[in-house]
Amino acid sequence: MTMNRSWLLVGWVTIFLVGTDLFVVASFLPAISQDLHHPASSLTMLISIFSIVYAIACPIQARIAERFGVGNMLLFGILTLGLANFYTAVAHNLNNLLLSRALAGLAAASISPMIYVLTANRARPEERAGKLALINSGLIIALILGAPLGLALSVHAGWRSVFTLLAVALLLMWPVNKMTWHNEVGSTTRSKASAEHLTTGWMFFLCMICWAASVYATYTLLSSAMSNEYHVSENNMALVLTSYGIGAALGGILGGKLADRFGASSIVRLAFCLMIVSLLLMMAIYPTHQLGWLSFNLFLFALVAYGFFPALQACAAQVFVARRSTVMGLLSSCLYVGITLGSAAGGKLFSVGGMTLVQCYSIAIAVLGLILSMFIHGKCRE
Known part of the structure; x- marks a missing residue:
């Protein structure tokens, strides 16, 4: 190497x-x-x-x-x-x-x-x-x-x-x-590839869909919600979204480092747990219309959520060697499936019950992802 x-x-x-x-x-x-x-x-x-x-x-x-x-x-x-x-x-x-x-x-x-x-x-x-x-x-x-x-x-x-x-x-x-x-x-030789069955990777793919749906249901609707309910200016909205982006960048790098130290599957589960906590906190902060606290909450949400991505990739790469390219390709597809599902469901829920209902949906999907992530531990050898 x-x-x-x-x-x-x-x-x-x-x-x-x-x-x-x-x-x-x-x-x-x-x-x-x-x-x-x-x-x-x-x-x-x-x-x-x-x-x-x-x-x-x-x-x-x-x-x-x-x-x-x-x-x-x-x-x-x-x-x-x-x-x-x-x-x-x-x-x-x-x-x-x-x-x-x-x-x-x-x-x-x-x-x-x-x-x-x-x-x-x-x-x-x-x-x-x-x-x-x-x-x-x-x-x-x-x-x-x-x-x-x-x-x-x-x-x-x-x-x-x-x-x-x-x-x-x-x-x-x-x-x-x-x-x-x-x-x-x-x-990749056929014998090596055929020895790894993609059906054993279902939990990786479902976890990716749940993560993306949970994160992007809230993220996609946030701009519309804040414009309608907060009447936030474009400059302030840019600052809010920038805080989210900074949290995502730092969270991804930090999550990768922690996954190398404490185990990738452990960080996958930890990310889901902290996402749930952060979303519950957001449900409490959002109705107060305190833009500063909401920006900080979004930073924290992105920080804890985006460590999931490299951790799940590393775990899948450890389980699948000969078929890494196909598994990584499927994970990338599942990311977009999750984003689409989260955005579509979030839009419907927002029109019915506002941002609170969208956040409840994100929490429920994160809980489902946490449950599914329990099946990863046996596959990903720490």
Whole structure:
């Protein structure tokens, strides 16, 4: 195992670019609307089609990677995402934009799970969760910094220039990744892969769905709730969401470190427990309309919740060796399934009973996730 840790930086930058490509689109909707003469509300499809294609393609691309090599699939994804961003930059009608974002979703499905697998392969077992957490932080930092920077640049140079720059950056990262992962191009032998049955991983997949549904039901509805009930200004809302993002970034890294020290399955269960406590606290704070305390509560919620992600990945990587790419791909799909379920259910509940009912839903799903996580301990050997 190489002692050169430059691969961590390469993986982080690549994930950061993927995250920026995903998150920056939402901030461009008004500008795209003006450019293409379409209402901004109809352009949310640009985000939806990326997510749908990504969720469907992740396990498919991961399964192909078992045959043709994880490194090869990663290189395919980086090249394709670079070309997809060029396509987005030159698209002059909605149909071409939708096709470009669908292609971007397919490409991203060939990148993120592969980098998770390569990280799990390169890291020592006692450092695996921490390294996965560092890689995952690239996505969160993209949400906090990448999207706002892209928006600021678009004000001066236009939204198309941002996608052009992303395309150039990704194509420049292609040879860097090729050199970094040149030893990771082999395929998985059929005998090793067939010895690991994916049916034994059901608890990992269900835990991921529960976590995402619980977290994103509350997070997705929060902006609407605070605008309607708190009448919060856009600047104050940005500060609230930034506190959440900082908590998520720190929580992921801290959770990875703790998982390496105390065991990944233990941190999975601890994350669910602390999420429940934090959500109960939020139910008490939210009706008081004290923005400062709510911001601090959101910071704590993200801090305790996001340690779950690298811990579950590390635990799954420990159980599945030959089929890591498929399992990581399925976990990525389950993340999007959970986000979709949480957002949809949260929206329905919010219209019926407001934010309190949404928080009750998040708590109930977190409790279910905690129960399911009890089955992980026997599979993940601490």
